């Protein structure tokens with residue numbers, strides 16, 4: 001496929017079909033793409049659930065010994081194979097040497113996560129000293145807003161999306177109240193234009209240009225969790241800065257999914273979780289980013305002993321010597337059992353690069369999009385046949401790996417039929433499925449199988465009972 005790089009993904013896929021001598025929808029195209037996928041070996045680093053082990057699967061409909069189609073890495077990434085061994089090491093160390101584990105072994109507990117910051121920084125386009133691994137995402141968003149949201153009578157607003165993830169909504173709302181302001185006035189929520197599913201960059205920039213002087217913080221997601229839209233973080237950051245606003249991003253659905261350049265874009269702060277695309281397990285250790293330009297000026301509002309410089313942290317003098325930058329925001333000693341799976345996953349990411357992952361991802365998602373368009377778009381000749389439209393932007397620059405599919409029929413039964421056939425994806429009633437082919441462990445054959453199973457699921461769910 002090397003000769004084809006630079007071409008549009010659709011062009012690449014059509015050229016591959018031509019080369020294989022098959023229709024684009026043929027399974028041979030998927031096999032060819034998998035054989036030529038330079039990252040296909042990374043799938044072996046993960047435990048892929050078997051169809052038979054997924055609770056709702058129905059073994060009269062599908063072979064239980066095969067891998068499931070796991071398209072829900074946007075919600076909970078798969079387990080890296082090395083995670084369990086790392087956990088066992090720490091459990092054994094605890095059993096054998098107790099408190100000495102703080103200073104000894106592969107991961108001395110007292111600074112176990114410090115080795116991971118550089119690995120994480122590569123994923124989000126930051127310098128290692130700009131990244132901390134701590135807490136959960138929502139906690140980190142609160143900690144960062146406590147330092148960045150300093151409302152005044154004239155500049156008191158926080159700009160965000162109307163359909164932001166609920167936790168982000170609650171965070172912003174409560175931060176505004178905490179500072180004595182009224183969310184009704186200080187929370188500015190952007191919605192897409194009537195009849196449109198996603199926000200236009202030009203509209204976001206326009207609001208910032210018009211209202212920027214009253215906006216203290218612009219707080220967007222990097223990738224919208226529901227629509228899969230990837231925002232133009234560089235442009236939003238620049239527009240916010242032009243008006244004197246701070247600009248932060250919740251990268252929950254962006255980290256490990258798209259290429260981020262938090263440092264180069266000059267983003268002021270960011271946070272993300274590690275259990276979605278980063279595969280560190282439910283409730284995993286979250287990330288926080290503070291740009292180096294703020295190292296000496298932006299201080300944590302809340303302090304704890306883990307923010308103290310390590311050399312004198314254990315002298316217990318009660319005189320704070322704060323670590324510079326984001327490390328000073330750390331509060332508690334690290335949960336070593338969360339460090340282990342995160343390390344396992346970050347090591348897999350660092351076997352490749354976000355650039356290479358993204359290259360595969362663009363093709364993988366374009367392939368899914370094309371197959372859906374070939375099979376399930378509205379047919380004017382058969383208007384009653386169930387059909388699918390895609391809410392996610394079709395421009396690869398405006399999306400990550402996820403596609404949000406909107407169905408002309410109620411989704412619940414279709415989803416149920418998919419689950420019976422060994423597909424794991426995410427349903428949002430009344431009629432949306434979110435599907436995420438993840439380039440680290442999903443294959444082109446997964447995509448092909450998904451589209452075929454979707455046809456069976458649609459047929460089964462629309463049959464008269």
Ligand SMILES: *Cc1c(COP(=O)(O)O)cnc(C)c1O
Pocket residue numbers: 136137138139165167168221225250252253273
């Ligand atoms: C997943 C997600 C969260 C979840 O928050 P936690 O603190 O990790 O439970 C919050 N915000 C966004 C945008 C998310 O996608």
